[in-house]
Amino acid sequence: MNQSNSEKIRRTVGDFFEKMGFPAQVSIQEPKDLTIPIEVKIEEPQILIGKSGETLADVQRLLKILIKKSLGTEKSFFIDLDINNYKRKKVEYLKETARSIADEVSLSRREKELDPMPPYERRVIHIELEKRADVATESVGEGSERRIIVKPKP
Numbered sequence: 001m002n003q004s005n006s007e008k009i010r011r012t013v014g015d016f017f018e019k020m021g022f023p024a025q026v027s028i029q030e031p032k033d034l035t036i037p038i039e040v041k042i043e044e045p046q047i048l049i050g051k052s053g054e055t056l057a058d059v060q061r062l063l064k065i066l067i068k069k070s071l072g073t074e075k076s077f078f079i080d081l082d083i084n085n086y087k088r089k090k091v092e093y094l095k096e097t098a099r100s101i102a103d104e105v106s107l108s109r110r111e112k113e114l115d116p117m118p119p120y121e122r123r124v125i126h127i128e129l130e131k132r133a134d135v136a137t138e139s140v141g142e143g144s145e146r147r148i149i150v151k152p153k154p
Helices: 003-019 051-071 088-108 118-130
Strands: 025-028 035-041 077-081 135-140 147-152
Touching: 003 025, 003 035, 003 051, 035 135, 051 077, 051 088, 051 118, 077 088, 088 118, 088 147, 118 147
Parallel strands: 035 077
Antiparallel strands: 025 035, 135 147
């Protein structure tokens, strides 16, 4: 991504939030693979994050469409929108929770079923625990009821 595209993206994202009535500080980070990290700072983030980050995911999808249009490209890419570091904090919380539950399962030798969570959050848990030799993870259920079971390894 060149400097011109980065500036177009920053302006598109800034205009989007401004038109919604949320003046924002926008910074575009260095792309990783095909993902463009976008960090936004606003005064009242709760409305745009929503319950469990659902509104944030919707805003991210909408912004991707707007960015693709503003760049005039058909190339495939992803954006990773984070508002007031919500995602970064959530990932750290999920990793800490995963380690704690894995320790509990390892000690008790009993599996533990987690609450349903979105795919992105399940992925964080699976990745965090895949290195452990004492527990295994499995996703079960369908749709919005999909959840993780942490099991002791024999």
